[in-house]
Amino acid sequence: xxxxxxxxxxxxxxxxxxxxxxxxxxxxxxxxxxxxxxxxxxxxxxxxxxxxxxxxxxxxxxxxxxxxxxxxxxxxxxxxxxxxxxxxxxxxxxxxxxxxxxxxxxxxxxxxxxxxxxxxxxxxxxxxxxxxxxxxxxxxxxxxxxxxxxxxxxxxxxxxxxxxxxxxxxxxxxxxxxxxxxxxxxxxxxxxxxxxxxxxxxxxxxxxxxxxxxxxxxxxxxxxxxxxxxxxxxxxxxxxxxxxxxxx
Amino acid sequence: xxxxxxxxxxxxxxxxxxxxxxxxxxxxxxxxxxxxxxxxxxxxxxxxxxxxxxxxxxxxxxxxxxxxxxxxxxxxxxxxxxxxxxxxxxxxxxxxxxxxxxxxxxxxxxxxxxxxxxxxxxxxxxxxxxxxxxxxxxxxxxxxxxxxxxxxxxxxxxxxxxxxxxxxxxxxxxxxxxxxxxxxxxxxxxxxxxxxxxxxxxxxxxxxxxxxxxxxxxxxxxxxxxxxxxxxxxxxxxxxxxxxxxxxxxxxxxxxxxxxxxxxxxxxxxxxxxxxxxxxxxxxxxxxxxxxxxxxxxxxxxxxxxxxxxxxxxxxxxxxxxxxxxxxxxxxxxxxxxxxxxxxxxxxxxxxxxxxxxxxxxxxxxxxxxxxxxxxxxxxxxxxxxxxxxxxxxxxxxxxxxxxxxxxxxxxxxxxxxxxxxxxxxxxxxxxxxxxxxxxxxxxxxxxxxxxxxxxxxxxxxxxxxxxxxxxxxxxxxxxxx
Numbered sequence: 133x134x135x136x137x138x139x140x141x142x143x144x145x146x147x148x149x150x151x152x153x154x155x156x157x158x159x160x161x162x163x164x165x166x167x168x169x170x171x172x173x174x175x176x177x178x179x180x181x182x183x184x185x186x187x188x189x190x191x192x193x194x195x196x197x198x199x200x201x202x203x204x205x206x207x208x209x210x211x212x213x214x215x216x217x218x219x220x221x222x223x224x225x226x227x228x229x230x231x232x233x234x235x236x237x238x239x240x241x242x243x244x245x246x247x248x249x250x251x252x253x254x255x256x257x258x259x260x261x262x263x264x265x266x267x268x269x270x271x272x273x274x275x276x277x278x279x280x281x282x283x284x285x286x287x288x289x290x291x292x293x294x295x296x297x298x299x300x301x302x303x304x305x306x307x308x309x310x311x312x313x314x315x316x317x318x319x320x321x322x323x324x325x326x327x328x329x330x331x332x333x334x335x336x337x338x339x340x341x342x343x344x345x346x347x348x349x350x351x352x353x354x355x356x357x358x359x360x361x362x363x364x365x366x367x368x369x370x371x372x373x374x375x376x377x378x379x380x
Numbered sequence: 381x382x383x384x385x386x387x388x389x390x391x392x393x394x395x396x397x398x399x400x401x402x403x404x405x406x407x408x409x410x411x412x413x414x415x416x417x418x419x420x421x422x423x424x425x426x427x428x429x430x431x432x433x434x435x436x437x438x439x440x441x442x443x444x445x446x447x448x449x450x451x452x453x454x455x456x457x458x459x460x461x462x463x464x465x466x467x468x469x470x471x472x473x474x475x476x477x478x479x480x481x482x483x484x485x486x487x488x489x490x491x492x493x494x495x496x497x498x499x500x501x502x503x504x505x506x507x508x509x510x511x512x513x514x515x516x517x518x519x520x521x522x523x524x525x526x527x528x529x530x531x532x533x534x535x536x537x538x539x540x541x542x543x544x545x546x547x548x549x550x551x552x553x554x555x556x557x558x559x560x561x562x563x564x565x566x567x568x569x570x571x572x573x574x575x576x577x578x579x580x581x582x583x584x585x586x587x588x589x590x591x592x593x594x595x596x597x598x599x600x601x602x603x604x605x606x607x608x609x610x611x612x613x614x615x616x617x618x619x620x621x622x623x624x625x626x627x628x629x630x631x632x633x634x635x636x637x638x639x640x641x642x643x644x645x646x647x648x649x650x651x652x653x654x655x656x657x658x659x660x661x662x663x664x665x666x667x668x669x670x671x672x673x674x675x676x677x678x679x680x681x682x683x684x685x686x687x688x689x690x691x692x693x694x695x696x697x698x699x700x701x702x703x704x705x706x707x708x709x710x711x712x713x714x715x716x717x718x719x720x721x722x723x724x725x726x727x728x729x730x731x732x733x734x735x736x737x738x739x740x741x742x743x744x745x746x747x748x749x750x751x752x753x754x755x756x757x758x759x760x761x762x763x764x765x766x767x768x769x770x771x772x773x774x775x776x777x778x779x780x781x782x783x784x785x786x787x788x789x790x791x792x793x794x795x796x797x798x799x800x801x802x803x804x805x806x807x808x809x810x811x812x813x814x815x816x817x818x819x820x821x822x823x824x825x826x827x828x829x830x831x832x833x834x835x836x837x838x839x840x841x842x843x844x845x846x847x848x849x850x851x852x853x854x855x856x857x858x859x860x861x862x
Contacts, residue, residue: 180817204816214817220810224832233828234818241819273832290818 133158133329134199134298139190140354141178147188148174150354156298159326163340164333165365166351167373172333173217175351176302179331180214181207194298208234209241211297211328215287215304222274227286228256230274231293238294259292263319281312288319299323300331305339317342337369352376413466417441420568423468427537427572430544440557440567447561450694453723454752454784457692460631460666467569467602526586530579531615533588536604539575546577550608554637554674554700562633562668562694566602570635573604578613578644587842589618603634609644609679616647618845630655631666632690638673638681642703645680646673649841650697651849654689661719661748664691671695677703677732684840686849687714687724696754698727701735701763708737711837715853716749716781725755725786730766730796739770742834745781752784759796767797774804775833827853 134156141149148171156162166172178185179192181204192199199207222230236246247255256270263285275283284304291299301320305313320330320343332343340348340362348365350358357376358364368375412419420441424434449459526533532543539547557567578584609615619636632654640646648671657664667690673681683697699708710726728737737757745751753772774783785802807829815825830853831838838846 180813182813204813205819205821208817208819216814216817220808220814222811222814222829222832224835225828230815230818230820230828233824234815234820237821237824238819294818 133195134331135191135193137191139178139192140188141174141185141190142188143174143185148185148354149178151190152351152355154349154356156329156331158297158329160347161324161330161332161343161345163343163345163348163362163365164331164351164356165335165337165348165368167377168335170351171354172335172351173302176214176217176300176333179207179212179300180204205237206241208294208296209238213291213294213296213299215284215291215299215301217303217306219275219278219283219287221276221278223276225274227270227272227274228252231256231290234290234294255293260289262292262322263288264315265289280307281309284308284316285312285319288316292319292323295323295328297328298331299328300333302333303335304332305334305336313339314342337365340365350376414463415441415465415467415569419467423569423571426468427540429540432548433540436552436557437568437570440564441569443558444561444564444568447564449561453694453754454750454786455692455694455721455723457666457721462565465631468571526584529582529585531582531584532575532577534575536570536573536575536606539606543575543577546608547575547606550606550637550639552637554639554672555635555670560670563635563670566604566633566635566670570602570604573606573634575605576607576615576617578609578615580610581612582610583613584615587616587618587845601630601632601634603632603636605634605636606639607637607646607648608639609641609646611641612643613641614645614647616842617649618842619648619650630664632668634669634671636669636671636697638671640673640675640679640681640706642676643678644676645682647682647842648673648684648697649845650683650685650687651841651845651852652685652687652689652693653852655691656689656716656718656720657691659718659747661691664720665689666691667693667695669695671697672700672727673698673708674700675703675706675708675732675735678705679703680707680709682709682711682840683726684711684837685713685724686834686837686841686852687712687722688852690722691720693720693722693724695724696726698729699737700729700731701737701766702731703735704732705734705736706732707735709840710737710739710741710755711840712741713744713834713837713849713853714742714751714753715744716746716751718747718749720747720749722750723752723754725753727756728758728768730757730759730763730768733762733764733766735763735766737766737768739768739772740836741770741772742837743772743774743783744777744830744833745774745783746777748780750782750784752786754786754788756788756790757798758789759791759793759798761792763793763796765795765797766793768799770798770800772800772802773833774802775830776804776806 136152136154139149139152140147164172174185178187187200194212232252239246260267260270265285269282275286278286287304304316308316332339332345345362348360348362349356417438420437424437552567555563557564576588607617638646638648654665654667655663675681681699685697687693697710701708708728712724714722714724716722725741726739739755741753743751743753755770757768757770759766770787772785776783783804787800789798791798807826811829812822812825815828816822831850838849841849
């Protein structure tokens with residue numbers, strides 16, 4: 133589904149990703165771990181198409197298409213979803229209106245007629261239950277006045293609504309208490325299917341107790357330096373990132 | 381996709397052409413340019429006015445001659461040459477229409493381009509439209525139905541002929557001829573406008589709507605509007621404006637007076653989309669308007685405006701809260717683009733006890749434009765327990781526009797409670813990215829964000845108008861994505 137080959141990317145002239153390669157197949161959950169500054173969030177931003185980052189070399193193919201040639205919204209419509217580390221607030225725009233616009237833009241792109249108000253509301257009800265999101269949050273302005281946990285749950289709610297092929301969770305666990313963590317993990321696990329894939333970016337191992345990855349990659353200094361199964365995450369937790377740094 | 385910066389957005393906004401730029405070829409009956417007593421006599425005679433009104437005009441003219449143009453606003457423009465303006469233009473077709481079919485087809489077409497087919501509006505929306513084109517009303521609908529309730533809704537000229545006592549009693553009582561330069565000018569030369577009277581205890585069953593439109597080249601438009609809501613009555617009044625594209629600047633100096641007697645309520649909504657000039661700042665309407673309402677006891681006046689047009693706007697819809705427990709509200713969205721300049725806001729004059737006012741102002745600046753909020757909250761000595769809440773927000777698009785806030789507060793009563801909040805923000809790249817990451821195009825994202833930002837004000841507009849205002853905001857931002 134996703135194939136990244138020898139990716140180099142920089143911001144303001146500073147190279148952050150220095151030859152990253154990664155392949156993700158449908159049905160898989162991958163975790164990327166690494167110390168601060170390793171390039172984890174840069175990878176998420178480059179996948180989503182954020183324009184502050186410049187890809188200097190390397191390729192990314194997504195579903196046999198050149199992802200780097202696609203605009204931000206095209207990537208989203210083709211099924212790339214980013215759960216933001218810091219979801220922004222959009223005052224005055226209700227969550228429901230925001231999602232309805234998004235869903236119908238995606239449907240238009242796919243040549244499917246717009247969702248009726250009735251079907252849309254049914255979907256909202258169904259999916260918000262998945263992450264215990266209070267129905268009132270759906271009608272409030274996007275992320276405005278949401279607690280940290282509510283914002284993260286709202287990201288997963290949006291993911292459930294948009295049904296992406298590839299979901300990238302950028303440090304979704306940061307700032308979550310254990311209950312919220314469980315709710316988020318349950319949402320992600322429920323949405324998992326043979327046709328979609330998830331890339332979990334995290335600093336800590338604890339999220340991986342709840343979302344069991346098929347592969348764990350260690351990102352260090354812009355490259356993947358180690359790949360293994362879920363036991364790698366436990367080893368990292370135990371030995372710390374210095375273990376990777378000294379092993380290099 | 382290439383990186384899209386705010387500068388590019390600003391450029392794209394500048395490239396957007398004015399959509400309502402067309403000129404109707406209707407024969408106009410134009411008075412030669414220039415302003416003197418003869419011209420005023422001529423206007424008054426053409427309109428077959430009573431002597432007291434001619435006298436009113438002449439007195440205003442005398443006052444105007446002694447006045448100078450105000451210069452305190454944060455706007456810069458070439459002052460109009462008042463001797464180069466023609467002060468009266470009426471469509472030549474002056475006979476009254478028995479039915480809608482008799483109206484000049486080209487005039488109908490003009491209205492159709494504005495998207496306000498009268499038939500359509502009459503049939504579908506139940507809105508009574510008093511369509512003003514170059515100063516003479518051409519279609520007043522639903523009159524019969526309103527008449528049953530004793531409501532008077534007609535052109536100002538007609539009111540002068542049919543209801544002279546009411547006009548004489550209230551004209552100039554809220555905005556005196558001596559008020560300011562442009563109000564004095566208007567009082568001397570006003571051509572037509574709208575008049576509305578709601579009798580005691582009557583709730584007007586429909587939104588009353590007037591579309592103003594400046595058409596003949598080189599004619600100033602001097603509208604005069606007078607709305608009187610008698611005790612315990614209610615009326616919602618809509619005013620919409622678009623003007624065709626022209627190269628020379630055109631002057632618009634209207635006066636609107638609202639009178640809300642005891643326990644009456646007037647809701648006055650405006651969507652203004654006059655030609656703002658081209659992207660070099662050439663042409664466009666000068667919009668120098670005096671709007672003011674007077675509230676008697678327990679009365680309420682609510683001004684809502686969505687201002688997207690005009691080259692220069694100088695406008696402060698205000699409330700004089702004379703009666704105890706009266707309420708004044710001001711909700712405003714002002715969008716400026718290219719070289720547009722807007723200096724707009726409100727005055728809330730608290731005279732009565734327990735009077736209350738609310739001000740919500742949302743400014744959006746793009747291009748090279750300058751957008752200023754200027755507001756006065758004045759609490760007089762005897763106004764015990766007066767309350768005011770003001771919120772002024774500015775949204776900037778690009779880095780070469782300006783947003784300014786000039787709040788004035790004068791409080792002479794210690795029991796008053798006054799709150800003022802102000803924010804300035806830019807359309808966030810982060811907000812745009814977030815929307816796009818969910819599959820929403822940049823253009824739709826900007827429209828969403830801007831409409832969200834203006835929501836508190838748009839929510840105040842009657843339904844039909846809110847839809848139109850949202851469309852206008854979107855049109856203003858159309859083509860803003862490359």
